[in-house]
Amino acid sequence: MTSIITSKYTTQMRIAELIEYNYNLLLLFPRFGLELGVGESSVAEQCIRQGVSPELFVMMCNIYTFADYMPTTSELKQLDIEQLLNYLSRSHKYYIDSRIKPIEQQLKSITGHCSLSHSAVLQRFFSEYEQEVIHHFTYEETTVFPYIRTLMARKEKQAEYDIDIFKNNHSNIDDKLSDLKNILVKHLRGIGMAAETTELLFQIFSLEEDLSRHTFIEDVVLIPMVQQLEQRIYEHK
Numbered sequence: 001m002t003s004i005i006t007s008k009y010t011t012q013m014r015i016a017e018l019i020e021y022n023y024n025l026l027l028l029f030p031r032f033g034l035e036l037g038v039g040e041s042s043v044a045e046q047c048i049r050q051g052v053s054p055e056l057f058v059m060m061c062n063i064y065t066f067a068d069y070m071p072t073t074s075e076l077k078q079l080d081i082e083q084l085l086n087y088l089s090r091s092h093k094y095y096i097d098s099r100i101k102p103i104e105q106q107l108k109s110i111t112g113h114c115s116l117s118h119s120a121v122l123q124r125f126f127s128e129y130e131q132e133v134i135h136h137f138t139y140e141e142t143t144v145f146p147y148i149r150t151l152m153a154r155k156e157k158q159a160e161y162d163i164d165i166f167k168n169n170h171s172n173i174d175d176k177l178s179d180l181k182n183i184l185v186k187h188l189r190g191i192g193m194a195a196e197t198t199e200l201l202f203q204i205f206s207l208e209e210d211l212s213r214h215t216f217i218e219d220v221v222l223i224p225m226v227q228q229l230e231q232r233i234y235e236h237k
């Protein structure tokens, strides 16, 4: 991270300034459907122009920049759950299509130069990882998000599910990448692919960091927001 700012971002800051502080925030733009060409616009101006919640965007920028940032209850109350769900769904697609598939391709070209046993281990390992991630995202897309949308629409609790079931079973999807990094860093030698392996490792480190933020968002933004919604529904019963 390139951040030299110490206090959290606000919706009144210039969007170009945020990117200057932390260029990794550029990765958030396609997930929000935000275009560049931001001129001197503030976060609020640019987001409103493009139909994005400025509060949600700035919270994601804070989460991706400050390791100790924790959203407050009043910040959570300003957010729109539907916009958050759209952001998370776009992120899922982005991780599979734009990060995991390219890593798989890079890994294939490297394993073409490895011993057969290393090649088989690495390829099997990554394909199991990919399946695990797809399974994780599919559960959220087909069980958790529809549950939340029904809760918002009907304003009534459903007997068979609540958000604590998700909370208690929500796992980290970045852990397994550590094992892959270890194999690449510690055990691959003499294959003449140093530049390609280094590039691959950068991609894996970056994906790991990004996925850990994604899980954090679901744990400390999505789940508390849905708990508040469930609570309000209980109180009106």
Ligand SMILES: [Fe+2]
Pocket: 088, 092, 137, 140, 214, 218
């Ligand atoms: Fe997710």
Ligand SMILES: [Fe+2]
Pocket: 136, 140, 170, 214, 215, 218
């Ligand atoms: Fe998740």
